[in-house]
Amino acid sequence: MNRVRFAPSPTGFLHIGGARTYVFNWFFARSTGGQMVLRIDDTDTGRNTEESLRSILDGLKWLDLPWDEQHSQSDRRSVHVQAAQSLLAGGVAYRDFTAESDTREDRTDGAPWLCNPGMREMSSAESDRRAEAGEPFAVRFRVPRERPDGVAFKDLVLRKQFRKYADIEDFALLRSNGLPTYHLASTVDDGDLKITHVIRGQDHLANTFKHIMLLEALEYDVPTFGHLPLLLGPDGSKLSKRRHGAVVSVTSYRDMGFLPSGFVNYLCLLGWSPKDNREVLTLKEIGDLFQVENVLRTNATVQFGEDGGADQVDPKALWLNGQHLRNMPVEDLLPFAERALRDAGWWDDAFGTGRRDWFAAAVNDLRSRLNLLTDFQLRCRAYFVDDFDFDPKAKENLNKDGVRDLLKRLADRLQGVSDFTEENIEAELRALAAQEQVKAGLLINGSRAALTGQPVGPSAFRVFTLVGQQRAVERLRRA
Numbered sequence: 001m002n003r004v005r006f007a008p009s010p011t012g013f014l015h016i017g018g019a020r021t022y023v024f025n026w027f028f029a030r031s032t033g034g035q036m037v038l039r040i041d042d043t044d045t046g047r048n049t050e051e052s053l054r055s056i057l058d059g060l061k062w063l064d065l066p067w068d069e070q071h072s073q074s075d076r077r078s079v080h081v082q083a084a085q086s087l088l089a090g091g092v093a094y095r096d097f098t099a100e101s102d103t104r105e106d107r108t109d110g111a112p113w114l115c116n117p118g119m120r121e122m123s124s125a126e127s128d129r130r131a132e133a134g135e136p137f138a139v140r141f142r143v144p145r146e147r148p149d150g151v152a153f154k155d156l157v158l159r160k161q162f163r164k165y166a167d168i169e170d171f172a173l174l175r176s177n178g179l180p181t182y183h184l185a186s187t188v189d190d191g192d193l194k195i196t197h198v199i200r201g202q203d204h205l206a207n208t209f210k211h212i213m214l215l216e217a218l219e220y221d222v223p224t225f226g227h228l229p230l231l232l233g234p235d236g237s238k239l240s241k242r243r244h245g246a247v248v249s250v251t252s253y254r255d256m257g258f259l260p261s262g263f264v265n266y267l268c269l270l271g272w273s274p275k276d277n278r279e280v281l282t283l284k285e286i287g288d289l290f291q292v293e294n295v296l297r298t299n300a301t302v303q304f305g306e307d308g309g310a311d312q313v314d315p316k317a318l319w320l321n322g323q324h325l326r327n328m329p330v331e332d333l334l335p336f337a338e339r340a341l342r343d344a345g346w347w348d349d350a351f352g353t354g355r356r357d358w359f360a361a362a363v364n365d366l367r368s369r370l371n372l373l374t375d376f377q378l379r380c381r382a383y384f385v386d387d388f389d390f391d392p393k394a395k396e397n398l399n400k401d402g403v404r405d406l407l408k409r410l411a412d413r414l415q416g417v418s419d420f421t422e423e424n425i426e427a428e429l430r431a432l433a434a435q436e437q438v439k440a441g442l443l444i445n446g447s448r449a450a451l452t453g454q455p456v457g458p459s460a461f462r463v464f465t466l467v468g469q470q471r472a473v474e475r476l477r478r479a
């Protein structure tokens with residue numbers, strides 16, 4: 001069975017690049033009947049924060065693509081240390097007593113640093129003696145430098161990859177404070193958790209050569225690797241919060257009013273598309289179509305303005321979200337709409353009980369013009385509460401000659417309608433227009449403005465039934 005993992009470090013927020021890695025892994029697992037493992041890479045104890053862990057979990061939960069297992073690397077520290085010791089005992093690793101030996105030193109002649117020869121060649125007797133004397137040391141992997149070949153593997157996305165041993169430095173497994181490095185912990189955990197496919201960003205490609213050597217030395221099955229293209233900002237630089245702002249953080253999309261499915265659809269199109277180039281895809285459709293082999297090798301660009309404000313979200317992301325909002329079963333949308341109304345303080349418990357059918361019908365009619373869940377708050381107020389402001393364009397429609405007077409007369413007629421249907425409302429409105437010799441449009445635009453404060457919305461007569469007879473009559477009079 002395929003097993004994949006997503007391994008965030010709790011040292012920052014969940015970035016859209018990280019979320020895309022999660023999503024690709026998830027669809028790979030789902031489409032092959034495999035399992036998704038969430039592994040918190042908390043080896044860097046100095047930089048981990050609780051807040052970051054919470055924000056990563058919040059972001060992942062919001063995506064609503066559940067994982068099957070969860071682990072924390074710090075729980076397995078002794079296993080990692082043991083693995084380093086076994087490599088040390090077998091001579092595949094060695095102690096490095098150089099001060100600050102965790103960090104590689106750059107050579108002055110510009111060639112890449114590979115090892116400290118004095119440490120690499122030290123006799124085991126001397127190494128043991130210095131360790132026993134209490135001298136601190138890091139543990140490094142002994143890359144078989146004398147061999148002319150190197151590490152080769154077939155990447156799921158990038159195809160053939162190769163690096164000569166002569167170009168790989170003796171990377172650290174344990175730091176001089178005794179803690180495992182990312183390379184060691186990640187490799188041992190991938191091995192022990194029986195991960196079959198490691199799918200991660202291209203920024204990890206150089207690590208993969210090291211991890212393969214380490215996996216082999218520890219006699220684990222080597223997983224298949226796939227490296228995803230990077231996400232770039234419109235300026236061509238790698239996405240970063242410092243440079244591009246909040247638009248890089250997953251929870252910003254949640255707070256802006258994205259649906260998880262709309263956002264996931266958007267993420268998938270950053271570096272992948274189905275063969276027929278369709279863009280609006282349900283999660284089910286993505287699951288059926290997704291193949292990691294079809295991920296592009298070129299970097300993907302996220303479009304937004306330099307300062308990354310909420311109004312500068314990639315227009316494609318907004319459009320896709322609008323499509324999801326319109327196309328999803330209305331029943332699935334109701335809980336999101338409820339949340340939006342609760343956040344605005346407009347939720348009425350009756351919307352979930354006695355007026356539930358009305359609520360579902362209102363959401364269904366309103367959604368055709370919305371892109372974000374927050375648009376329920378920004379553009380639909382008058383359907384849910386009685387006090388609302390008038391948009392300048394709506395005011396203009398009300399201020400047209402004689403309109404307010406006509407609306408009062410329309411109110412009188414509508415008050416008497418016994419069956420408040422769209423047809424009956426239309427008949428009354430048209431009869432009044434004919435009688436007063438005005439265009440029906442004048443009354444239609446005027447009543448929409450009076451009823452909702454907005455110049456646009458659901459079809460004109462539908463607005464009346466949504467607002468309801470009594471409130472419609474009051475609002476026409478009040479205008």
Ligand code: GLU
Binds near residue numbers: 006008009041199204
């Ligand atoms: N913690 C690493 C990161 O967030 C994980 C990389 C990996 O997938 O191995 O970049």
